[in-house]
Amino acid sequence: MRAEVVGIGTEILLGQIANSNAQWISERLAEIGVDVMHHQAVGDNVERIADAFRLGLERADAVISTGGLGPTQDDVTREGLSLAIGAELERHPEIEEFLREKFRSLRRSMPEINLRQADVPSGCRYMLPERGTAPGIAWQRDGKRVYAIPGVPAEMREMMQGTILPELSEASGASALVSRVIRATGIAESKVAELLDDLFRGSTNPTVAYLASSGEVKVRLTAKAASRGEAEDLIRPVAEEVAHRLGGAAFTTGDEDLEQVVGRLLRAAGKMVACAESLTGGGLAQRLTRSPGASEYFLGSAVCYSAESKRHVLGVSKETLEGPGVVSEECAREMAAGARRVFSAEVGVALTGVAGPEPHGGQPPGQVWVALDAADVKEVRGFRAPGDRDQVVRWAEQSALDLLRRYLQHRVRS
DSSP: OOOEEEEOOOOHTTSSSSHHHHHHHHHHHHHHEEEEEEEEESSSSSHHHHHHHHHHHHHHHHEESSSSOSTTTTHHHHHHHHHTOOOOOEEHHHHHHHHHHHHHHTTOOGGGGGGGGEEETTTTTEEEEEESSSEEEEEEEEEEEEEOOOHHHHHHHHIIIIIIHHHHHHHHSSOEEEEEEEEEEEEEEHHHHHHHHHHHOOOSSSEEEEEHHHHHHEEEEEEEEHHHHHHHHHHHHHHHHHHHHHHHGGEEEEEOOHHHHHHHHHHHTOEEEEEEEEEETTTTHHHHHHSGGGGGEEEEEOOOOSSSHHHHHHHHOOOHHHTTTTSSSSHHHHHHHHHHHHHSSEEEEEEOOOSSSSOTTTTOTTEEEEEEEESSSSSEEEOOOOOHHHHHHHHHHHHHHHHHHHTTTSSOOO
């Protein structure tokens, strides 16, 4: 079964809200083996909404729309659906009574405009909500289905879980669509594509896809089978092969964030880490403390942005500051040692660099130095990060976390 998701609301097109409903719906449909082929977003306009429904019905078996079912003048999904399927709106007295009772239970008077929510296109059935006041609408003809449901996430999920997912699961037959994401860092997307080229071209179930973001590449494997267990069995050998080919660059086969992996490794090793940060301004500490229980392995971070603070807080030598400078291998090494000393940590990690857009300390934008200091290892990395200021900071954080991960996995040589 093929499905299409339509987000209705001018606020989506204006970028005032993200269409997170579409993501959630697609994830749930994948779990029952329904293939989502397209997403649409359309504003609050009757003709354009009707066009969106018509297009969806041309290329999908089921169209699910969210939004536009409220009582106000700009809530015109009902009218758009009526126009698309060639049906007149009919007012349902039982929905009227439902609405009046809803307001009575809240001890509020009901504005007459709310009665618009009692209008349903002829030939459609309705779904009364437990939350909110907006009934959902369902239509079916010649193997095609439309579900129009509220855009409020809690109300949308109620109707998806209570009605739509069970109906589509029964209609499509027992099947499952399962994805696993392998994530790698410190490797270019083009290199990943090169390493996995034969798998990408030769594997149809599971399929292989790539997604690159700052300092990271995701490899998504997706399999379809009669059950979740069978789909996972199809994915497992391919996932193992992908992880093997990516080697040390692969940090998870379970779609974990890098900081989650590092936190788990620190906890398992029983080690405490401290940070010294310049260009990241505390971002590394924020990522390390994102997981519950981070106090078991994280002591703190010294955010030393100026040369003076690097000298007085972390003990970076005057010779280094006046010689190689604040953006240098030597400065990163001394910052990491300083973090370890100041916090009495077993591991110190430091970052210094130029976030941009202007050069600094005689170094170009994007130049980053990352260092790790421990009793058994002193390690430093230098690289030039691409992109704007935010991207450079993200690359720096990724590199620091990856250096720490590799140390904990005994992949860094002293």
